[in-house]
Amino acid sequence: MPKVNVKLKVNGDPYEVAVNPSGTLVEVLREDLHLTGTKIGCQTGDCGACTVLVNGKSVCSCLTLAVEAQEKEIITIEGVGLSYDKLHPIQEAFINEGAIQCGYCTPGMVLSAKHLLDKNPNPSELQIRQALSGNLCRCTGYARIVKAIEVAGEKMKNPVKEK
Amino acid sequence: MSAIKGKNNLIGASIPRIDSPAKVTGKALYAGDIILPGMLHGKILKSTKAHAKILNIDISRALALPGVKDVIVGKDTPCIKFGNWRLFPNTQDELPLAVDKVRYIGDEIAAVAAIDPDIAEEALSLIKVEYEELPAVFSIEDALAAGAPLIHDENKELKSNISLDRKIDVGDIESAFKTADYIREDTFVVHPHSHAYMEPCATLAETDSEGRVTIYTSTQTPYIVQCLLASTLGIPENHVRVMKPAVGGGFGGKMELRKWEFCAAFMSRRTGRPVRFVLSRQEELESGRRRHGMNLKSKVGFKKDGTLVAKDFEAYLNGGAYNSMGPTATFLCGNFGAMLYRYPIYHYRGYHVYTNLPPAGAMRGFGAPQAMFISESQMNMAAIDLGIDAIDLRIKNAMVTGDKIEGVTTISSAGFVESLEKVASETKWKEKKKNLPKNKGIGIGCYSFISGGVFNWFNTQYNFSACEVRAYDDGTAHLLTMSCDIGQGSDTVLRQILAADLGLAVNMIRLTAGDTAMTPKGDLGTWGSRVTLMNGNAILDASKKIKEQLAKMVSIKFNLNVIHDVAFGDGKVFAKANPKYGMTFGEAVTLWVKANRGEELIARGVYTPRDKGLTTPAYSFGAQVAEVDVDPDTGVVTVEKITTAHDCGTVINPLGVEGQLEGAIQMGIGYTLSEQFAMKNGKTLNTTFLDYKVPSAEDMPQIVSYKVDTYEKEGPFGAKEAGEGLAIPTAPAISDAVFQATGYRCKDLPITPEKILRSKGKI
Incomplete structure (x- = not known):
């Protein structure tokens, strides 16, 4: 063809x-x-x-x-992130909250999180879990991924201005 | 969790994973991401018959397809059998590609390498296999019935489909049961379970001009792959280099030589071009390794006051068509049957049975989730019959530090009683159990797990674990190890251990891991929760040698009195009593290099568990309480809360351990409630994640956990197993809670709405 x-x-x-x-x-x-x-x-x-x-x-x-x-x-x-020095708040939160283990689901998780937070800056825990329901992870039990998205949402709402 | 951090504030520090920036930006390379110039794409043709003779394979049309560069069948290979149990060559029952016979739907028959994946796929459809079908058996009962076809009739030593058995006899079982006031005997069935790691297996192989092979492969055991790949190719081990890139989960499913690894290497040697195989999810679910389904029988006797007197345990493992890691599962199932409680008398009979199903292999917990599902369920049932609280009954019989199983093992540390007490108090267990609202249940399950195995089934000639540490004059160190991070976090934990001991920052340690041409021989890789304890000990062994050398430099330079000790911290080496007598780590290395006329400061460290019994140097323990709601109309179980208290010795990285715990609970919930293979005549029918239900973010309960403090003297800084054993307690805990809520006691996993409703006569 x-x-x-x-x-x-x-x-x-x-x-x-x-x-x-x-x-x-x-x-x-x-x-x-x-x-x-x-x-x-x-x-x-x-x-x-x-x-x-x-x-x-x-x-x-x-x-x-x-x-x-x-x-x-x-x-x-x-x-999503331009370099290791300029990560998106979602990426930073995934690292710091321990949301990554084998990392294979991570890129998809980050994009789903971005889609959610771009549309809804104040998601509830249930809304985060619903937004992630199409992304499977076999390592983390999702707890730290949910937490990371909560942390990232807060940070995106109140960005710390660079000095 | 203890807030006080040990050794240079690094032991017990929640350091984010070192590989996470690469993973979160998509830069981490997995085997299927690597592209080499001229690379060919491989595909494997698999048997569509469960049991058949191969009469003929016609590859002519596939070979003629433009773009196809190689097609191989079993007879093209050296036909050398392989298997992980090298100690008993008779158990090595697999060929790289089937030759005379196929034994399950999915048995590999031929392989194609082509210039693109679509052409390779098309070529597979052009290969014509003529079969003569043989009678097939899928259940343990059918495989052991009189007149059953012998699946490995080529092995003349086997008189039945039992490929291996294992006996444990501690004490006189018949007289022991005569002294019991209460005896219960139960039969359980447990089902197979998929690893469902997110990264389907992938391998890329290339061959140099002298025929040496390099493979990048999704594995947890590079050394095992190196040895078995070399033996099946018929070339020296040193001509095979196995490199482990980022691995997207393993859970035991990536610890053998796999057919596509052989085919990639073999065809790269034939074509002179790199060959890559990337499996599909369908292939993984249809014929990939899985946890053993088992038929279990256990008779256990108690005194009136709840004291255990004896246990007689029998396990039949449905091994599928090949041994894979089944022999180990057969051994471990027996060892785990004796764990958790003081059974003064214990008997075990384990049988590994061939059937025409996809082979079962190692999977997280490895024999223990099955053995402990029945034993923990029996504790819960016995507690009711004896009129004793289920936690009190456990505490009465719990193993404690110093307990021995004669001739098998010694428990060098145990925080089991403390774990039980902690979950009881934190969940308000007794109070809640007395006042359960309708359709709600609360239940308990416990576990113990090994910190690496002692039994040398691979028959390695080298130390069980090894590493090399190089110290440099710029104040950094380089750690080389064959231990593999497959997502569990060992790259971070091992660097933490070395950094803590040398007094360096974690980012001053470079790590090379899982490259058989670079890292010291003699590390068996990642399985059985062995890495932190075994490789951690090897690292401390090497680190001690480096420190001894550097301490000499400080001692000479400052004319230290011989009674002074030398410490390592903040990147410095100094007299403990007076830090001004000291220098930076880099300066100390510089002095050493000068003193040794330009030599490089390198130390090797090793660990082999010697005189540590037959099983493991150290055990973890824990207790878990599940709280559930069961819909009386639909039978749907919702897990609302899981509370865990566990003893994993010193925690090196709490963030990592917590993540392992949460992931284990997810896998446990799947095992208990939603994951099962639908099989028909040996064929796996549910080969997508739509039909094979891994729990999603919406299915997860509230998770609460507590760490019980112990110090394991066999482990580095007191650490032992964490994370794998946690795959065990969730099934018995949920099952017990479902019983409290509904009166349905599961003896046949998984728990489904259908089974619950049937038990109530509702369907």
């Missing part, structure tokens, strides 16, 4: 990729753009490890065809 050209804006950068019509967004991100921070855990949309933001909305990139992302703005984990 002939390939289709797809224009994407990923983490602010423009890309043009020739993709299989049946190719998924996660394949393009990982195999073509080498943005391997987005993980594949199931390929059936059940685990959330491949979560990215498409035009601000969290989606499973394993269930999204690459052609569906035509001309859209995509944020992957590589676009």
